[in-house]
Amino acid sequence: MPTFTYNDITFTVASSGDRWDLSYALPNGASALAGAGLFAGLAEAEATARALALVKTIFPVGIKSVGPDVAHPNTIGDLKIVGPDVTHPNFIYWNKDSVSCPKQL
Amino acid sequence: MDIKGSVALVTGGGNGIGEAVVKHLARQGAKVAVVDMAQKNIDRVVKDIKEMGGEAIGIQANVTSEADTARYIKGTVEAFGKLNIAVSCAGIIRDGTMLSLDKETGQVSKKLDLAKWQAVIDTNLTGTFLTMRDAAEAMVNGGWEGLLVPISSVNKAGQVGQLNYSSAKVADALMPKIIVGEFLMRGIRNIRCVAIAPGYTATPMLTGMNQDALKAILEDVHLGRLVAPEEIASLIGHCVENQALNATTIEITGGLCYPKGIAK
Numbered sequence: 542m543p544t545f546t547y548n549d550i551t552f553t554v555a556s557s558g559d560r561w562d563l564s565y566a567l568p569n570g571a572s573a574l575a576g577a578g579l580f581a582g583l584a585e586a587e588a589t590a591r592a593l594a595l596v597k598t599i600f601p602v603g604i605k606s607v608g609p610d611v612a613h614p615n616t617i618g619d620l621k622i623v624g625p626d627v628t629h630p631n632f633i634y635w636n637k638d639s640v641s642c643p644k645q646l
Numbered sequence: 647m648d649i650k651g652s653v654a655l656v657t658g659g660g661n662g663i664g665e666a667v668v669k670h671l672a673r674q675g676a677k678v679a680v681v682d683m684a685q686k687n688i689d690r691v692v693k694d695i696k697e698m699g700g701e702a703i704g705i706q707a708n709v710t711s712e713a714d715t716a717r718y719i720k721g722t723v724e725a726f727g728k729l730n731i732a733v734s735c736a737g738i739i740r741d742g743t744m745l746s747l748d749k750e751t752g753q754v755s756k757k758l759d760l761a762k763w764q765a766v767i768d769t770n771l772t773g774t775f776l777t778m779r780d781a782a783e784a785m786v787n788g789g790w791e792g793l794l795v796p797i798s799s800v801n802k803a804g805q806v807g808q809l810n811y812s813s814a815k816v817a818d819a820l821m822p823k824i825i826v827g828e829f830l831m832r833g834i835r836n837i838r839c840v841a842i843a844p845g846y847t848a849t850p851m852l853t854g855m856n857q858d859a860l861k862a863i864l865e866d867v868h869l870g871r872l873v874a875p876e877e878i879a880s881l882i883g884h885c886v887e888n889q890a891l892n893a894t895t896i897e898i899t900g901g902l903c904y905p906k907g908i909a910k
């Protein structure tokens with residue numbers, strides 16, 4: 542069962558008949574399915590290469606710069622709370638693996 | 647278009663109507679991409695499709711984000727080599743009247759929150775726009791036969807307490823005419839667009855609604871019950887297969903007859 546790490550996430554490619562399932566480890570230790578019944582008829586090495594290509598498109602490595610979303614404050618009465626917002630569109634995609642990111646001091 | 651062998655992407659595919667749509671299409675032999683914000687829901691649906699012997703990918707994303715939209719369209723094409731069907735089911739409600747009055751003074755005591763307005767417009771209108779736009783882009787550039795399905799609502803007629811929701815859903819219902827008109831003008835013949843306007847449907851979304859209002863509405867439904875998500879899924883399956891359905895919005899309500907045609 543091949544595994545690989547991308548974007549600090551461990552992915553597993555498991556055979557299921559003549560197809561492949563792609564799962565990954567969640568931070569809480571549980572496992573989630575990124576795909577099932579994929580790459581019919583492909584050999585393990587090819588399926589793993591396809592899985593990596595897929596992972597690179599749906600889990601892009603990036604720097605999430607979470608700015609205060611001033612347009613959508615949460616309100617409690619008159620109080621406006623401008624907290625960090627994980628849905629903020631200010632997301633810079635980085636097309637390289639995080640380990641290869643230049644480190645800046 | 648045959649469902650078997652096609653590739654479908656369904657936003658909000660982790661629950662309710664979207665879940666029924668992905669499962670229906672997968673059962674008929676489509677390869678499916680389940681896009682949702684809730685990872686737990688994606689996991690459940692992808693597992694169910696695996697057990698059905700189907701082929702699925704799950705992508706956690708927010709439909710209001712342009713970057714996320716590009717990511718799930720690209721991911722679907724990367725996994726399955728093409729994209730034929732895009733159904734925009736991700737939607738939310740944040741009901742409330744525009745103004746609330748103080749019973750004693752008759753003065754305005756509360757206004758509809760901008761956050762409530764914006765969240766519904768962002769998800770139900772901008773989210774649908776982004777998915778339809780980027781799916782159409784992939785279909786045009788790939789030269790694949792395609793169907794775009796915005797999900798509107800019967801409350802496009804205008805529901806009191808849903809100024810935000812009805813405004814988004816009436817705009818979603820207009821999309822097929824405008825999009826297909828544009829395709830005609832530009833000589834794009836491989837993509838159709840049909841919106842679906844469900845009536846009150848048995849999904850978790852309705853638990854967020856005022857339950858008294860829902861009970862009153864059901865009295866005006868000829869069928870006497872809520873529409874089942876599977877009934878909407880089967881209509882979408884029919885839209886895929888019937889090429890003559892195009893540039894229109896189809897209501898599926900079980901016979902919702904508002905008094906004098908006005909939503910209450």
Ligand SMILES: NC(=O)c1ccc[n+]([C@@H]2O[C@H](COP(=O)([O-])OP(=O)(O)OC[C@H]3O[C@@H](n4cnc5c(N)ncnc54)[C@H](O)[C@@H]3O)[C@@H](O)[C@H]2O)c1
Pocket residue numbers: 657658659660661662663664681682683684687707708709710734735736737738769770773797798799800843844845846847848849850851852
């Ligand atoms: N249930 C009804 O009676 C009814 C009637 C008419 C129209 N509709 C429309 O049908 C669609 C589906 O409704 P439903 O009842 O199945 O809802 P639901 O709440 O059961 O499911 C909606 C799904 O969309 C997902 N979602 C919400 N916001 C998202 C976002 N920003 N990005 C990605 N995913 C997101 C949710 O996680 C959820 O899984 C909605 O557009 C809704 O407006 C529903």
